[in-house]
Amino acid sequence: MSARSWLQKARPQKLPFRRRVSRAAVALIYRGEPGRDDALFFIQRAHRPGDPWSGDMAFPGGRLQPGDHSSRDTAMRETREETGLDLYRHGHYQARLSDLLTRHHSRWRPMVVTPHVFAWQGDDVLTLNHEARHGVWIPLDYLADPVNRATLQMKTPIGRLTLPCCRYQGYCIWGLSYSMMREFLHARAEAGKQA
Template identity: 65%
Template sequence: MRPRKLPFRRRLTRASVALIYRHTEDGGTELLFIQRARREGDPWSGDMAFPGGRMEPGDATPRATAERETLEETGVDLIRHGHFRARLSDLVTRHHSRWRPMVVTPYVYEWPGTQPVNLNHEVEQVVWVPLAYLAAKENQSRLPWRTPLGTLNMPCCRYEGYCIWGLSYSMLQELLALDLGPNAVTMP
């Protein structure tokens, strides 16, 4: 399956995230999530997410943005210690404080897990979640989300008191369709 690239993405504000997985000693696979720091005025304060952020003028590519932001937020150096595996489909969201659209591109990395995590002020904690748990139908749920037009029941996955929903949940669904086994090859 080839990732969807939005044709107008270069005309909009861009952001990128890194979906980082590791293999465990028992043969399982875990995915790294960050819990965003709680901040006044941030509508996603405390939410579960993947490390990442907005592209800056110094970033050569959106993938470089994901690598830079991951290093800043978690201390994980994907350039030196990660293995790029895939690019997922572009998603459209909006800026935190505005209604202007923003394109988010997810990149998938395998991480051997040997480097310590060092969180910055944007991240409250990291949580490793087993992929088998994330894929299990019985762990899928709904999150009531209030909007000016009414309440929506958004799909989500709940794990030990955390709730993975929204863009992160959409990215997760595409990731679950990939082969992340130890012999997986890099995808386009």
């Protein structure tokens, strides 16, 4: 079963009010070619003053701009700007995942983030801009293995929270990125059961 067919069966949740609030989009880019491990691409965000997610692991992406034709176009444009990976030329669009609600990093206004999945068919050469510190391909088998799940303690104004995460070679995937990753892996696992 091709990735496109198993992802299209995932039936993503689209938030009905998404067109009334600020929007962003990200790209989940995976590879699975002969001679290379199946892997999912992450960036480590650069450290920037005032950015609450400085240094966090994320998928490339950003806010929709007036010139973008769609949230998919936003994810593709932002990925090329942040990493040099050209999804227009070397990415094969697969499907979208569920919308997620978050907030602007500088304000407490709501923002909807739409993840889009692409199969990568190019080389691994990166040209990171000022927004990304590192680019990392993490094996899908590692991400899917329950042994590699952990928790992250966060201090917040309402007290200490314990959040699920996945740690890999000093990197920690949590929050929205973790939720998107889990939806992607769940769809992949369900397809494997039906194959």
